[in-house]
Amino acid sequence: MEYKQHFAAILYGAFDQQLEEETIYQMIEKPKLMSHGDLAFPCFALAKLRRKAPQKIAEETANAIDDPLFVKVEADGAYLNVFLNKQQVAADVIKNVLNERENYGSQNIGNGGVVTIDMSSPNIAKPFSMGHLRSTVIGNSIALILEKTGYKPVKINHLGDWGTQFGKLIVAYKKWGNEEKVRKNTIKELLQLYVTFHEKVDQNPSLEDEGRQWFKRLEDQDTEAMELWKWFREESLKEFNRIYELLGITFDSNQGEAFYNDKMDRVVHLLEGNELLTESEGAQVVDLSDDEMPPCLIRKSDGATLYATRDLAAALYRKETYHFVQSLYVVGNEQSLHFQQLIKVLKKLGYDWADGMHHISFGMILKDGKKMSTRKGKVVLLEEVIQEAIELANTNIEQKNPNIEDKNKVAKSVGVGAVIFHDLKNHRNNDVEFSLEDMLRVEGATGPYVQYTHARASSLLDKGLTKINVNQPILLQDDEAWPVISEIMMFPEIVERAVKSYDPSLVAKYVIDLAQAFNKYYGNVRILEDEQQKFSRLALVKAVSVVLKEGLRLLGISAPKEM
Incomplete structure (x- = not known):
């Protein structure tokens, strides 16, 4: 059961359907302090509709709600707070995860619709620098999140080869x-x-x-x-x-700019046929002054084509080839005007499907606070960074756990994971300061920290030697377990929010929160020592390991069982 949805449905009835159920759902919050309950609804929006103070609405609604899932419903000022039946919810949540395993959090928002993702797209004849990392890993993670929510992603590496x-x-x-x-x-x-x-x-x-x-x-x-x-x-x-x-x-297509060389005349003819081309200083442009934008350059005075011509040809080709419901361009912030112009020109041509095209912008990777530049040779090569990260991970393994199997495989997983996580934990529109040292720390908000937590959970399960039978009753009596259960409950909603905002950082921040909650639980509870509680506690550990592994997978990172 989705408890937030359940609460929204109850409130929809309690409010005499004066607010849409989806509106109520979106307004429900998770209180910052556990003493304020597990879910909260602010009653301000009803004050005008009911002509009552929000505090009064909260009080009346608290008295009217009677549901076995809620052990307490209380008004706290204008907020309506509910406390869930922790034992029942814990058992339900753990069973859900153990039954669904890697499908936990999966949804069918996309209904099988195709989404093309223009991502990575480095320029040939130039090294693959740290600057290209962002488009590559953000695009890949968005593709994985789209897939989990019922879309069919098509990853396109639109190489800069012209x-x-x-x-x-x-x-x-x-x-x-x-x-x-x-x-x-x-x-x-x-x-x-x-x-x-x-x-x-x-x-x-x-x-x-x-x-x-x-x-x-x-x-x-x-x-x-x-x-x-x-x-x-x-x-x-x-x-x-x-x-x-x-x-x-991996990619579904490596068709770069050169692929569209024979497809651009069609774009020029379409624009001419729709009387959209005008001349400006010898060049051919589409006037966008009505939309408060500079003109979109289609052909230079010497006849050479431009990015816009090529991207218009690519958009038409992709729509006709893939029949996409959305088309995403994972490209830096500085190209936002270009994509606004691109979509506007397609709309002027009468293509309403251009509404499904979105520029997924992102900030830069900085070195010592400054942009990396290929022209000036100030570039940090991505391959060198990855290899260095793998070597450092190898050194750490040799020092702390030299007897683990597949040392090289684990080192690669940790090194690569560290580089990817360091990028994705930041909101994509923020600039990221490059720091190899920060990436590889095993404490704090890092990839190795989450991977280590997953390995710790896996180790506990191996030591527990208890087969997790999902039909066995789960009676988790630890108050300390509730913050972990609360986090696990949030995963489906985090996935939904991440896909709607094209924001992998929500998943990255979530796995950090879950790892921290679990490590606190691990530090306070002797999981294997109480025979009566051992099975239920290990069932919780198993649920944590499943969700951490799946959360990391959505970021494009693997989860080793040993570290």
């Missing part, structure tokens, strides 16, 4: 590149060439024109330009796939 930067890179390679060096260490050398180009362009601005000319040759399918581009792309993909494998992330 644009004027490739003209610049070809110029840099032809002027300063060394084929042997590039073949030996492709990405590192190409990055250095890209940095060199931007250093030299300050003294020689004509290099920009050369870059544009080479990109035009690329667009015209010039043989030399195409061969270099294909080489840069293939080598980059090899590096990216190695990193995705480390992160445990």
Whole structure:
């Protein structure tokens, strides 16, 4: 049973249906102090409807409610507080988790609808930096949460494999590149060439024109330009796939910007046919002044296409290919105007499905408070960070628990989990300060802390040697267990809130709260020593291990049984 929903249904009747049941549900709170009950409803919204003081409404409703699930209903000022029957609820919650296991918290909000997710999307011929981590792990977690709530996610790695930067890179390679060096260490050398180009362009601005000319040759399918581009792309993909494998992330499509080269004329014709294209300083644009936005650039004066043209073509292709109900773009905050323009242009073309397109924005990863820049060579390579995290995890295991099985596998799980969790515990729109030291702490709000708690629960279950039979009565008499039960009860609602707000940080914060509640319980109760309570306590431990493991999975993190 969903107790918040049950409370909402009772209040709906008690309030003579003056408020919608869903409205009541959304208004129900979990009190900060347990002494104020398990659920609370603020009566302010009814004051106008009933022409009574909210305190009076709370008092009258408290006297009118009689339900076996509530051991106490009381008015506290304008709040109506209820205290749940802890023994009954604890038994029901634990049985729910043990019966449903990894399906606990699953819902069918999406009803099988397809959601495309444009995520990760690094630029080829550049290293996969820490800056790309956010789109990759946020997108992956959102996909997992969507799947748990009844949607069918389609993860698209829209590679940055086209644009004027490739003209610049070809110029840099032809002027300063060394084929042997590039073949030996492709990405590192190409990055250095890209940095060199931007250093030299300050003294020689004509290099920009050369870059544009080479990109035009690329667009015209010039043989030399195409061969270099294909080489840069293939080598980059090899590096990216190695990193995705480390992160445990896969994609349903790797179609990048170049895939849409033959699909953009259609966009231009559609815009012309709808009389939406106008000329501005030699370029073709869609005027968005009525919507208080700058014009959307479709084609430059030299005929070259732009991001908007390509993204319009991609949106049409994805709608026709996948028939999505939602289309998400997991892209940094700085691109918000671009996506506002994109959706507005599609709406002007008469495509109402553009209402289902959403920009899932996020902040930057900072190093010493500053943005990382590929142009200036100030970049922290993601693969190096992950490898360092794995090595540190390995060292910790050697010091604390050298006899565990699959040491390397556990170290990889902890190292990778630490990097992912450090990102996802922050709300996606906040900037994140990069700190390897903070990531790997086994105490505080970190991935290793949650993984360690799961391992501790697994160890207790192994020591308890008790087969958890879900049909056996659960009689949990520990007052100390209630904060843990309260957290477990919250999981389905957290999943629902996370999917509706596209916010994995809700799940990350939740697993921290559950881990802290369990560790406090573990510190206060001798779980294995009381034979009468042993089964019920271990059933609670099992429920905690199931929910922690599933919560971590929704973040794209594994949960080792030993650490």
